[in-house]
Amino acid sequence: MILYGAPNPAPNPRRVRIFLAEKGIDLPETPVSLMKGEHKSPEHRARNSLGQVPTLVLDDGTAISETVAICRYFDETQPEPPLFGRTPVEKALVDMWIRRVEFTVMQPVGNFWRHAHPRTAALLTQYKDFGESNREAYGKALSWLDRELAGRAFIAGEAYSMADICALTTVDFADWIGLPVPDDLSNVRAWRERVSARPSAQA
Numbered sequence: 001m002i003l004y005g006a007p008n009p010a011p012n013p014r015r016v017r018i019f020l021a022e023k024g025i026d027l028p029e030t031p032v033s034l035m036k037g038e039h040k041s042p043e044h045r046a047r048n049s050l051g052q053v054p055t056l057v058l059d060d061g062t063a064i065s066e067t068v069a070i071c072r073y074f075d076e077t078q079p080e081p082p083l084f085g086r087t088p089v090e091k092a093l094v095d096m097w098i099r100r101v102e103f104t105v106m107q108p109v110g111n112f113w114r115h116a117h118p119r120t121a122a123l124l125t126q127y128k129d130f131g132e133s134n135r136e137a138y139g140k141a142l143s144w145l146d147r148e149l150a151g152r153a154f155i156a157g158e159a160y161s162m163a164d165i166c167a168l169t170t171v172d173f174a175d176w177i178g179l180p181v182p183d184d185l186s187n188v189r190a191w192r193e194r195v196s197a198r199p200s201a202q203a
Contacts, residue, residue, distance in 0.1 A: 003070075004047065005029040005054040006039075009176045011169040013054045015067040017203035018165045023078050029054075068098060071162055083162045090157065097156040097163035105145060105167060108137035109174045117177050138179050142171075142188055149187035153194065160195065168195050 005013030013029065020027055032038045032053050040051040048055040048065045056064045056073065064070050075084050085091035114120050115131025145167070149155070155163040171181060171192055181188055195201060 001027070001059055002057045003027050003029050003054060004032050004044070004057070006032055006034050009173055010034065010053070011173040012052075012067045014169050014172075014203065015165050016054050016056075016070050018169070018200045019071040019074065019083060019162065021200035021203045022081065022083060022160075022165075022198075023074060025074060025078060068162065068166075071165075075162075083160070083165070085156070085159075085161065090159070094156045094161045094163050097161075098166050101155070101163060101166045101170065105138070105141045106170045108134035108141060109170055109177070109179060112138065112179060113173075113177050119177075135179065138174060139182065142181060142185055146185040146187045149191050154191070160198070164191075164195050168192065168201065 003016065005016065008014055017029065032044060034053070038044060039048075039053055044053075044055075045051050047057055047063045050065070052065065054065070054067060054070060056070045058064070064073055072084065075082065083094075085094045112131050112134040114124060115126045116128055116134070117131070120126070145155075152158065154160050155167055171188075175181065181192065183189075
């Protein structure tokens with residue numbers, strides 16, 4: 001199988017690398033240059049019609065895209081350690097938190113990146129007022145997450161999970177594009193320090 005991805009700071013390929021590191025799966029990433037537009041090439045669009053990374057191509061030619069779908073595949077093929085929960089309740093909570101992270105925390109980061117950051121100005125028509133408005137939206141999302149993290153070690157409960165991977169890659173990317181975690185959000189900052197200390201976070 002072949003895993004197509006891109007190096008940091010691209011957050012989505014990093015999700016899969018962290019997941020694989022947690023699983024102890026050695027699968028080298030085949031780089032696709034975003035700077036050179038290789039992800040939009042006909043060759044890559046044949047694997048992923050949206051022209052995005054990461055994409056996992058299995059030995060039989062099946063192509064799986066979207067980070068959570070790729071990670072679910074590996075969680076099924078190598079169940080230990082489980083990163084999507086063990087019990088029905090744990091699995092439901094991890095799914096719930098992945099969705100919350102993506103829609104509540106990640107969405108304003110993506111909007112700011114696309115519409116307010118100078119690196120993307122040449123890629124699309126930017127609506128800068130809208131882009132800048134996402135600073136406040138992201139700040140509110142982090143404040144909500146800070147309250148939710150009170151009294152627990154990880155986002156979906158007591159066990160490290162895919163929800164933490166999704167959140168860490170989002171928060172780290174946000175910091176890189178100029179959206180740092182406020183100093184007063186002690187729960188988010190403690191959680192980030194905790195999950196960043198895991199060896200997998202260096203993937």
